[in-house]
Amino acid sequence: MPQTIVKARKLRKEFEISQSFMQSLRKKPKLKVKAVDGIDFDIYERKSMGLVGESGCGKTTVGKLVMKLLDATSGELYVKGQDVTKLNDKRGIKAYRRMAQMIYQDPFSSLDPRFKVYDILEEPLLIHKIGDTMDERRALIEKALEDVRLTPPDEFIDRYPHMLSGGQRQRVAIARCLILNPDFIVADEPVSMLDVSVRAELLNLMKDLIEIQDLTFLYITHDISTTRFFTDYIGVMYLGDIVEQGPVAQVLDNPIHPYTQALLTAVPEPEPDRLDRVKEIPIKGEIPSGTNVPQGCRFHTRCPYTKDICKKTPPSNKEPLEKGHKAKCHFAGDIEYKLRVIKLGEGGKAEKVEEIKPEDISY
Amino acid sequence: MSTKRILSVKDLSTHYFTSKGVVKALDDTNFDINGGESLGVAGESGCGKSTMALSLLRMVQPPGKIVKGSIKIGGLDVAQLSEKDARRKLRWQKISMVFQGAMDIMTPVYTVGYQMKEPLKYHKDIRGQKADEICMRYLDMVDLDPELFYRYPHELSGGQKQRIVIATALLLEPDLVIFDEPTTALDVVVEARIMNDLKRLKKELNNGMIFITHDLSILAEISDNLAIMYAGWIVEHGSASRIYKNPRHPYTQKLIAAIPRLHKDIDRLEYIPGAPPELTNPPKGCRFHPRCEHAFAKCSQVEPKEYFEDGVMVRCHLYGDD
Ligand SMILES: Nc1ncnc2c1ncn2[C@@H]1O[C@H](COP(=O)(O)OP(=O)(O)OP(=O)(O)O)[C@@H](O)[C@H]1O
Ligand SMILES: Nc1ncnc2c1ncn2[C@@H]1O[C@H](COP(=O)(O)OP(=O)(O)O)[C@@H](O)[C@H]1O
Ligand code: SF4
Ligand code: SF4
Ligand SMILES: [Mg+2]
Ligand SMILES: [Mg+2]
Numbered sequence: 001m002p003q004t005i006v007k008a009r010k011l012r013k014e015f016e017i018s019q020s021f022m023q024s025l026r027k028k029p030k031l032k033v034k035a036v037d038g039i040d041f042d043i044y045e046r047k048s049m050g051l052v053g054e055s056g057c058g059k060t061t062v063g064k065l066v067m068k069l070l071d072a073t074s075g076e077l078y079v080k081g082q083d084v085t086k087l088n089d090k091r092g093i094k095a096y097r098r099m100a101q102m103i104y105q106d107p108f109s110s111l112d113p114r115f116k117v118y119d120i121l122e123e124p125l126l127i128h129k130i131g132d133t134m135d136e137r138r139a140l141i142e143k144a145l146e147d148v149r150l151t152p153p154d155e156f157i158d159r160y161p162h163m164l165s166g167g168q169r170q171r172v173a174i175a176r177c178l179i180l181n182p183d184f185i186v187a188d189e190p191v192s193m194l195d196v197s198v199r200a201e202l203l204n205l206m207k208d209l210i211e212i213q214d215l216t217f218l219y220i221t222h223d224i225s226t227t228r229f230f231t232d233y234i235g236v237m238y239l240g241d242i243v244e245q246g247p248v249a250q251v252l253d254n255p256i257h258p259y260t261q262a263l264l265t266a267v268p269e270p271e272p273d274r275l276d277r278v279k280e281i282p283i284k285g286e287i288p289s290g291t292n293v294p295q296g297c298r299f300h301t302r303c304p305y306t307k308d309i310c311k312k313t314p315p316s317n318k319e320p321l322e323k324g325h326k327a328k329c330h331f332a333g334d335i336e337y338k339l340r341v342i343k344l345g346e347g348g349k350a351e352k353v354e355e356i357k358p359e360d361i362s363y
Numbered sequence: 364m365s366t367k368r369i370l371s372v373k374d375l376s377t378h379y380f381t382s383k384g385v386v387k388a389l390d391d392t393n394f395d396i397n398g399g400e401s402l403g404v405a406g407e408s409g410c411g412k413s414t415m416a417l418s419l420l421r422m423v424q425p426p427g428k429i430v431k432g433s434i435k436i437g438g439l440d441v442a443q444l445s446e447k448d449a450r451r452k453l454r455w456q457k458i459s460m461v462f463q464g465a466m467d468i469m470t471p472v473y474t475v476g477y478q479m480k481e482p483l484k485y486h487k488d489i490r491g492q493k494a495d496e497i498c499m500r501y502l503d504m505v506d507l508d509p510e511l512f513y514r515y516p517h518e519l520s521g522g523q524k525q526r527i528v529i530a531t532a533l534l535l536e537p538d539l540v541i542f543d544e545p546t547t548a549l550d551v552v553v554e555a556r557i558m559n560d561l562k563r564l565k566k567e568l569n570n571g572m573i574f575i576t577h578d579l580s581i582l583a584e585i586s587d588n589l590a591i592m593y594a595g596w597i598v599e600h601g602s603a604s605r606i607y608k609n610p611r612h613p614y615t616q617k618l619i620a621a622i623p624r625l626h627k628d629i630d631r632l633e634y635i636p637g638a639p640p641e642l643t644n645p646p647k648g649c650r651f652h653p654r655c656e657h658a659f660a661k662c663s664q665v666e667p668k669e670y671f672e673d674g675v676m677v678r679c680h681l682y683g684d685d
Contacts, residue, residue: 197407203623268551270579271584286522
């Protein structure tokens with residue numbers, strides 16, 4: 001059994017929404033957003049877990065809780081056996097920050113434009129008092145640049161961020177994490193702003209680092225296709241909860257929660273022969289506000305399979321297929337995953353519905 | 364169905380004359396678009412996609428300038444048009460455009476309806492009740508509740524706003540609509556719904572469409588034809604299905620192989636080492652040669668010409684017989 005690096009239990013984070021002056025005069029009760037609403041997950045050593053879902057579903061909040069950039073409202077979060085929700089002394093937090101590092105989405109704003117690459121990479125060393133002499137620190141910095149394949153390091157070490165491409169900047173951001181030799185990295189949309197080829201190159205690099213540097217990743221993204229390549233395990237979030245989770249290939253090939261099913265039908269795939277067909281996307285309306293999470297199953301207002309029980313009783317995790325592949329749906333395992341397309345005739349009129357079988361998917 | 368020629372672009376070059384030199388953002392570009400047909404344009408950032416779109420609209424800003432070629436649409440030669448005629452006869456009426464993040468430029472103080480009616484008033488002198496009706500019909504066409512006509516932008520979601528921008532671009536029944544990264548800022552579910560709408564509208568309205576994005580998966584959903592751009596050149600152009608299934612140009616091959624797949628386990632993603640060149644000083648010969656694993660002596664000396672094979676244009680010395 002591999003060692004668990006991160007273990008979240010009933011982890012919860014609520015934000016109070018700021019009120020207008022008038023509202024506070026009228027003494028209205030403060031609105032609360034349930035950004036993360038009691039989630040459970042485990043991440044094993046040297047594995048990577050993906051967190052996917054629509055904008056605002058709580059992915060970044062989970063990342064920030066794990067990084068201790070936010071304090072949980074309730075629940076437990078163990079990282080290497082230590083409950084970080086209970087961590088509140090400065091020294092403890094500082095030591096924790098050395099073990100866990102974060103990479104952000106925007107390589108253009110996450111690096112200080114006034115600092116050279118050398119200074120950007122030296123800063124964490126100074127904060128954590130690593131490397132006694134300048135020579136020692138320089139050696140560590142060069143090694144970190146080599147690790148992210150910015151070689152030869154001499155060519156990059158004296159550049160400012162504006163002298164780097166987007167992909168190179170993101171490499172510097174990764175080097176800044178690696179230099180502290182962390183155990184665990186939270187990467188929040190690390191490649192979303194980059195071109196396809198640069199994205200592929202960086203994902204390859206991050207995957208190599210898992211092996212070479214014994215890293216464990218929490219990978220947050222709205223780009224689900226990248227999780228198949230980069231992650232071992234995936235969690236699908238909807239309105240603050242992980243509604244389905246499991247080994248990545250199982251979840252993507254055999255989704256059992258209606259939300260995951262709808263999300264996956266929507267993912268564009270490089271299939272050029274369906275020009276006169278549109279996809280049936282089995283999900284209604286728009287995502288409700290986090291201040292107003294529906295009773296019962298949180299997905300019932302948009303689910304095409306809603307029954308009475310869904311409106312009253314919140315579903316707990318079921319594992320109808322394989323162990324470790326779970327979904328919070330009363331009917332998980334009974335609802336078949338179907339990809340349906342509608343053939344369009346002259347003038348764009350819907351002609352007929354066709355079903356696409358998994359074996360017909362060539363991409 | 365008619366296959367009316369809508370747009371014809373010949374030898375088009377657009378350069379930016381900057382203090383650092385001439386940026387050759389678009390060079391020797393040729394393509395046509397017929398009614399009911401869509402062209403997908405893909406390539407890395409900075410390869411000239413937006414410059415191409417702005418050229419078609421005659422909206423290239425100084426220091427940029429169309430230096431060569433012709434753009435024919437509905438009896439107009441865009442490259443020769445005066446600014447006044449470009450405003451009066453070309454934009455909105457013949458070609459309209461949906462920019463990336465267009466939804467963010469809706470003015471918060473006016474209702475959706477007020478903003479939609481502007482082009483009707485300006486270009487066609489349609490006002491009042493009649494204008495309201497037309498706008499609501501187009502809102503319905505992009506799958507929105509016509510009641511949104513009376514709402515303010517801040518009351519709407521990103522997806523709703525983006526659809527309103529699309530409806531507005533269609534209002535004057537232009538021959539051609541250009542979409543530059545139309546869904547980049549949106550979630551997949553919203554994106555898929557909008558792509559569905561656009562596919563339907565393409566059949567319903569039978570106009571031409573150009574889609575610009577770096578996301579080849581999205582393009583596969585909507586493009587009849589594909590143009591792959593590299594460093595200011597179209598390097599491969601033709602039927603999207605043929606190009607996806609059998610990419611010929613080494614650059615296209617790599618771009619397609621770099622797409623991560625939802626239903627396939629891949630050990631390593633393909634990528635193109637190095638970075639695209641500065642367009643002030645593009646490499647001699649084939650602009651892709653410093654990054655191409657098939658490059659041979661001729662590639663760094665001689666510019667490859669357009670070569671046609673099986674209806675697909677490819678600009679690479681591996682093809683052709685000279
Ligand atoms: N500091 C805050 N104060 C109040 N509400 C917040 C705060 N941070 C996040 N939220 C709310 O919590 C919910 C989850 O936000 P979060 O940023 O975690 O989403 P996300 O899944 O990362 O979205 P995206 O894909 O857009 O990055 C949203 O409703 C958001 O508006
Ligand atoms: N206003 C401008 N002034 C100078 N150079 C420009 C301007 N706009 C674009 N360019 C340059 O032209 C090239 C093509 O840019 P663009 O058409 O925006 O590419 P894409 O849309 O494919 O990302 C790039 O090298 C870019 O830096
Ligand atoms: S519990 Fe009911 S509403 Fe919720 S996802 Fe399952 S079927 Fe849909
Ligand atoms: S012309 Fe030569 S360098 Fe250019 S793509 Fe073809 S083989 Fe590669
Ligand atoms: Mg986020
Ligand atoms: Mg652009």
